[in-house]
C-alpha cells in the first residue's frame with residue numbers, strides 16, 4: 001500500500017518542489033512506483049518533470065471539485081515509474097469553490113484511497129501557504145517531509161509548520177489515519193557560509209531523531225534540471241545533488257520498512 005508523504009513548508013522557495021521531483025526519481029530508481037501530486041497553482045512540479053500545461057486537460061482542480069475522477073487526472077511522465085497528477089492555476093479558486101462543502105479537509109484523502117494500491121509512495125508537493133490545500137494534503141498523508149533552507153528565517157517557519165502538524169494530529173479523524181513527521185530535510189546548504197551550519201545545529205537539537213542524516217547542498221544542477229523537464233538523476237547522475245537525493249530515498253525506504 002502506498003505511503004502518502006506531504007512535502008510541506010508554508011515558507012516559499014525552501015526546496016519542496018525540487019525535493020518532490022528528485023526524491024521521486026531517486027525512489028523510482030530503487031524500484032518504487034511513484035505518484036507525484038502537484039498541489040501548487042504555480043505548477044512547478046508539473047512543468048519541472050516535463051509536462052506542458054496545455055497537455056494537461058484534467059488536473060488536480062477538476063478532481064477536487066468532483067468534476068473528474070482521480071484516475072482520469074493521472075499522467076505518465078518521461079521518468080521511469082513516476083506518474084503525476086498535474087496542477088493548474090485554477091487551483092487558486094479552490095478555497096472559494098469549496099466554501100459550502102462539508103468535511104472538505106478529507107476530500108483528497110478519500111480520493112487518494114482509490115488509487116493508493118497502485119503505488120509504493122505518493123508524494124504531495126504542497127504550495128507555500130496555509131489554506132484548504134495544505135489541510136487536504138496533511139489530512140491525506142501518513143507523514144510529512146519538512147524541507148528547511150539553511151538560512152536565518154527558516155526557524156520560525158519550521159515552528160509554525162510543526163504547530164500545524166500538531167493541530168492535524170489532534171483533530172478528530174474518520175479515516176483513523178495517524179500523521180507523523182517523516183523528517184526535517186535541511187536544504188540549500190552553502191558550505192562556504194558558516195551560518196548554514198548554525199541552522200543545522202539548531203534544527204538537529206530541536207529534532208534529534210527527526211532530522212534526516214542527508215543534507216541537500218546548494219547545487220546548480222538542481223536549478224538546471226527542471227528547465228530541462230527532468231530530474232537531476234537524469235541530467236547529472238554522478239553529481240553530488242543526485243547522490244544526496246539517492247541517499248535520502250534510502251532513508252525513506254528504511255523508515256517505511258520499520
Ligand SMILES: Nc1ncnc2c1ncn2[C@@H]1O[C@H](COP(=O)(O)OP(=O)(O)OP(=O)(O)O)[C@@H](O)[C@H]1O
Nearest residue numbers: 012013014015016017018128188217218219222223
Ligand atoms: N539544493 C539547491 N541548490 C540550489 N538551488 C536550489 C536547491 N533547491 C532548490 N533550489 C532552487 O531554489 C528555488 C526554489 O526551489 P523550489 O521551487 O524547489 O522551492 P519550493 O519550496 O517548492 O518553492 P515554492 O514555495 O515557491 O513552491 C528554485 O529556483 C530551485 O531551483
Ligand SMILES: [Mg+2]
Nearest residue numbers: 016017040044
Ligand atoms: Mg514549489
